[in-house]
Amino acid sequence: MPDYVIEMLNITKEFPGVIANDDITLKLKKNEIHALLGENGAGKSTLMSVLFGLYQPEKGTIKKNGEIVHIKNPNDANALGIGMVHQHFMLVDVFTVLENIILGVEPNKLGFLKKNEAREKVVALSKKYGLMVDPDAYVKDITVGMQQRVEILKMLYRENEILIFDEPTAVLTPQEIDELMNIMRNLAKEGKSILFITHKLNEIMAVADRVTVLRKGKYVATINVKDATKEKLSKMMVGRSVNFNIEKEPSNPKEVVLEARNLVIKSATSHKMAVNNVSFDVHRGEIVCIAGIDGNGQTELVYGVTGLEDIHSGSLILDGHDITHCTIRDRSKLGMSHIAEDRHKHGLILDYSLEENLVLQRYWQPEFQKNGFIKKGAVRAYAERLIKKFDIRSGQGSIAAVRSMSGGNQQKAIVAREIDKKHELLVAVQPTRGLDIGAIEYIHKQLIIERDKGYGVLLISLELDEVMDLPDRILVIYEGKIVGELDPKKTTFQELGLYMSGAKRDPKYDVQFTEGGAK
Amino acid sequence: MKIKAFFATCHATIKKFFVNLWPNIKNLKTKRGFNSILASLFSIIIGILVGLILMLIIKPKDAFYGLSMMMSGGLSSVSNIFQVLYTTAPLMMTGLAVGFAFKTGLFNIGAAGQYTVGAFCAIFGAIILKMPWYVDILLAALGGAVWGAIPGIFKALRNVNEVITSIMFNWIGLFLVDLIIANTPKMLSTFYGGADQSRTVDPVAVNLSSKLPSLGMERLSPYMNVGIFIAIFLAIVMYIVLSKTTFGYELKACGYNKESSKYAGINAKRNIILSMSISGALAGIGGALTYLAGTSTMQVTKSISPIGFNGIPVALLGTSNPIGIIFSALFIAYIQIGGNAMQPEFATEVIDIVISVIIYLSAFSLVFKQLIDRYLLDRKHKKDARDLLNGPTANGTPPEPVEAEIVKEGAPK
Numbered sequence: 001m002p003d004y005v006i007e008m009l010n011i012t013k014e015f016p017g018v019i020a021n022d023d024i025t026l027k028l029k030k031n032e033i034h035a036l037l038g039e040n041g042a043g044k045s046t047l048m049s050v051l052f053g054l055y056q057p058e059k060g061t062i063k064k065n066g067e068i069v070h071i072k073n074p075n076d077a078n079a080l081g082i083g084m085v086h087q088h089f090m091l092v093d094v095f096t097v098l099e100n101i102i103l104g105v106e107p108n109k110l111g112f113l114k115k116n117e118a119r120e121k122v123v124a125l126s127k128k129y130g131l132m133v134d135p136d137a138y139v140k141d142i143t144v145g146m147q148q149r150v151e152i153l154k155m156l157y158r159e160n161e162i163l164i165f166d167e168p169t170a171v172l173t174p175q176e177i178d179e180l181m182n183i184m185r186n187l188a189k190e191g192k193s194i195l196f197i198t199h200k201l202n203e204i205m206a207v208a209d210r211v212t213v214l215r216k217g218k219y220v221a222t223i224n225v226k227d228a229t230k231e232k233l234s235k236m237m238v239g240r241s242v243n244f245n246i247e248k249e250p251s252n253p254k255e256v257v258l259e260a261r262n263l264v265i266k267s268a269t270s271h272k273m274a275v276n277n278v279s280f281d282v283h284r285g286e287i288v289c290i291a292g293i294d295g296n297g298q299t300e301l302v303y304g305v306t307g308l309e310d311i312h313s314g315s316l317i318l319d320g321h322d323i324t325h326c327t328i329r330d331r332s333k334l335g336m337s338h339i340a341e342d343r344h345k346h347g348l349i350l351d352y353s354l355e356e357n358l359v360l361q362r363y364w365q366p367e368f369q370k371n372g373f374i375k376k377g378a379v380r381a382y383a384e385r386l387i388k389k390f391d392i393r394s395g396q397g398s399i400a401a402v403r404s405m406s407g408g409n410q411q412k413a414i415v416a417r418e419i420d421k422k423h424e425l426l427v428a429v430q431p432t433r434g435l436d437i438g439a440i441e442y443i444h445k446q447l448i449i450e451r452d453k454g455y456g457v458l459l460i461s462l463e464l465d466e467v468m469d470l471p472d473r474i475l476v477i478y479e480g481k482i483v484g485e486l487d488p489k490k491t492t493f494q495e496l497g498l499y500m501s502g503a504k505r506d507p508k509y510d511v512q513f514t515e516g517g518a519k
Numbered sequence: 520m521k522i523k524a525f526f527a528t529c530h531a532t533i534k535k536f537f538v539n540l541w542p543n544i545k546n547l548k549t550k551r552g553f554n555s556i557l558a559s560l561f562s563i564i565i566g567i568l569v570g571l572i573l574m575l576i577i578k579p580k581d582a583f584y585g586l587s588m589m590m591s592g593g594l595s596s597v598s599n600i601f602q603v604l605y606t607t608a609p610l611m612m613t614g615l616a617v618g619f620a621f622k623t624g625l626f627n628i629g630a631a632g633q634y635t636v637g638a639f640c641a642i643f644g645a646i647i648l649k650m651p652w653y654v655d656i657l658l659a660a661l662g663g664a665v666w667g668a669i670p671g672i673f674k675a676l677r678n679v680n681e682v683i684t685s686i687m688f689n690w691i692g693l694f695l696v697d698l699i700i701a702n703t704p705k706m707l708s709t710f711y712g713g714a715d716q717s718r719t720v721d722p723v724a725v726n727l728s729s730k731l732p733s734l735g736m737e738r739l740s741p742y743m744n745v746g747i748f749i750a751i752f753l754a755i756v757m758y759i760v761l762s763k764t765t766f767g768y769e770l771k772a773c774g775y776n777k778e779s780s781k782y783a784g785i786n787a788k789r790n791i792i793l794s795m796s797i798s799g800a801l802a803g804i805g806g807a808l809t810y811l812a813g814t815s816t817m818q819v820t821k822s823i824s825p826i827g828f829n830g831i832p833v834a835l836l837g838t839s840n841p842i843g844i845i846f847s848a849l850f851i852a853y854i855q856i857g858g859n860a861m862q863p864e865f866a867t868e869v870i871d872i873v874i875s876v877i878i879y880l881s882a883f884s885l886v887f888k889q890l891i892d893r894y895l896l897d898r899k900h901k902k903d904a905r906d907l908l909n910g911p912t913a914n915g916t917p918p919e920p921v922e923a924e925i926v927k928e929g930a931p932k
Binding site: 328332356361376 | 766775778780784785786
């Protein structure tokens with residue numbers, strides 16, 4: 001029996017203009033949980049896609065149990081017993097759990113489904129590994145955590161031996177994360193080998209046996225987790241020491257800058273009210289965070305506040321002006337800045353140059369236009385100033401196509417634009433999504449500077465660390481309603497998780513807010 | 520290998536040609552612009568080759584003769600040169616119309632209808648209102664703008680696909696115009712003693728002031744008038760609007776990314792309507808330039824003018840860039856006139872097919888642009904890979920773990 005169940009040797013994978021994997025070697029032992037650590041863009045997902053047959057490497061070999069194998073597509077990978085839980089689940093919403101699990105490998109007799117046989121197998125598997133799900137529930141009705149278990153069961157049903165988890169905790173509550181860790185330990189104990197992609201150090205320390213670190217497409221090292229510390233790992237990942245604690249003075253809230261009362265906002269996709277009677281205040285000089293599991297109305301709330309969607313009822317007051325039914329441009333003029341959740345969909349025009357994007361909110365101001373003609377010189381000068389001030393890096397400076405820039409620098413450009421514009425309130429939605437640690441540090445620092453300058457900051461985040469460290473107040477949203485207000489200095493991950501999953505709610509939020517009412 | 524070498528030489532020659540022609544083309548335009556030109560030229564060459572193959576199949580004996588006539592016909596006589604320019608003007612206008620809408624992310628397939636309505640407004644101004652040519656052109660622009668605005672309004676307010684509505688408006692426009700002309704005896708040539716019995720309308724014969732001025736160039740050819748200059752002037756205006764103004768900035772923003780432009784507070788609905796109106800006005804002016812030249816008469820027909828539809832390949836071949844559209848309109852007009860010179864060896868239908876094939880493939884310039892981009896990237900990619908292979912890292916052993924180095928670097932606190 002060879003030592004390693006999977007060996008990826010000297011893998012090199014290139015994309016036009018970038019070497020995503022540069023001579024990377026990864027060896028997975030049997031029965032181990034092997035973490036793959038790296039920042040965004042370090043090449044983790046590419047390497048796993050190579051293993052799963054989605055990409056063909058330019059160089060390098062893959063061995064299974066010591067024998068060279070060629071994985072040309074995911075079917076080959078499946079045949080070799082390699083399964084993957086993708087970051088975004090691949091489930092059919094309107095099918096039951098059972099139907100999803102057997103999809104593609106349906107047991108049948110002359111084309112007729114043999115569901116009972118499948119059900120028995122699924123029930124047995126879920127008992128064996130402690131993966132509790134109701135096989136007859138519809139996927140659309142179960143929680144994200146359960147959906148993940150369905151994904152895991154899918155792999156087990158196919159009798160996969162090597163399980164790849166791609167950032168599995170991104171969508172889970174703290175409780176669900178703990179549960180997942182237990183499941184992973186169980187799986188390893190029962191003879192499975194697990195590859196676990198992540199950039200979260202806590203999870204590695206908690207569950208992994210060994211960890212391979214990648215940085216900028218290159219192999220850094222493979223070490224035993226019991227010999228590692230968080231500091232050491234982060235240094236290997238980033239290449240320098242990282243300050244985990246966000247340094248900030250206690251907040252000094254002043255008058256109210258944004259006042260939301262009884263907001264009701266319709267969902268764009270269904271007839272439900274995505275935001276149902278939400279009221280809150282944001283003061284100058286504080287960071288308020290709306291926390292919650294993805295899909296509980298945060299997106300719609302932001303759309304309503306920023307004007308991307310209409311507000312059905314309720315009122316919204318920005319700095320003394322009623323903006324409930326204002327246009328986006330008017331809100332912007334009255335002092336709203338918005339770092340959008342999706343920088344490609346909303347925040348940037350990718351086909352425009354950097355300088356054109358930097359004036360996206362301001363091109364109509366007299367500073368940048370005269371009689372309808374854009375003052376190219378002024379735009380260029382302004383862009384150069386922002387690029388310098390915010391250290392935005394691009395291939396060709398201000399005329400670089402934004403499409404060609406890295407995610408971190410794209411985000412920096414948006415932050416620069418929104419912060420430099422005259423504003424009273426900054427709405428920052430997942431401002432650090434998909435960024436590396438360096439960029440995250442930078443953006444957090446900018447948000448705290450904003451706060452200290454006396455602007456209001458409304459933060460919407462799904463990253464638990466960010467929710468706990470950055471804001472001065474946390475409002476938890478669950479199913480379109482605010483269910484609790486927490487003080488990040490006093491609360492714990494566990495308490496936050498209970499609110500986020502709807503298991504706990506502050507009774508004072510059950511009574512309806514009234515105009516200028518209880519707080 | 521020969522073919523490869525041939526292409527390499529071609530590549531080099533074309534590149535040299537452009538570099539010599541405009542020494543600062545690389546500063547003026549980005550590399551992307553250069554690739555666009557290259558792609559357009561490629562698609563033209565492929566189109567002509569396929570046209571040749573077609574002629575070889577249909578009539579092998581005369582194929583090469585036909586090709587040479589087609590390629591040289593436009594320049595074979597002074598009269599033909601001016602005819603090319605005359606044909607270019609309206610084509611350039613419909614090309615601009617389609618290209619302008621493209622830039623805003625709209626597919627104005629209704630240029631033909633806007634062209635027809637514009638033409639009608641011009642001749643109505645000339646015959647009934649007895650207005651001079653410049654007023655007629657303005658009327659044509661107004662008519663085209665209204666005809667473009669309607670699909671725009673539907674799109675903006677009700678999100679009705681502009682492709683569907685503008686196709687419908689082609690037919691509505693055509694038959695509405697037919698209906699009005701056929702029932703307005705004062706507009707028909709026969710009312711003014713015209714000899715022919717078919718229902719034709721000849722504005723210039725009725726109102727000489729409606730004829731486009733020829734600035735003394737009519738001695739060279741009856742086809743020569745200011746139309747081509749108006750078209751080029753408007754192309755330059757459109758270029759300036761798109762690249763220099765806040766309005767153009769907003770329109771392009773809507774075209775590139777509707778969601779971001781909304782996020783930036785741009786009034787997308789207003790811009791969609793405005794863009795379609797301007798597009799319609801441009802096509803409408805094209806109609807005026809055709810019928811106010813004094814060389815052709817409008818007829819009551821049941822088919823949509825091909826000039827409107829040919830605006831689509833003109834715009835595609837010019838990659839929607841107004842300056843590019845000047846040249847692509849010239850090219851398409853040129854092969855159309857050249858095609859006429861293929862008679863009598865080839866039947867007009869065959870000529871139409873060959874021309875259509877060339878125009879059709881010319882419109883593939885975007886595909887070729889992608890191919891060229893990929894080819895260039897690939898070459899760079901391969902070069903990088905070679906460098907990598909020859910580099911010191913390609914030694915087949917796993918890299919040294921750098922853990923030691925990290926520990927050495929400095930202990931974590």
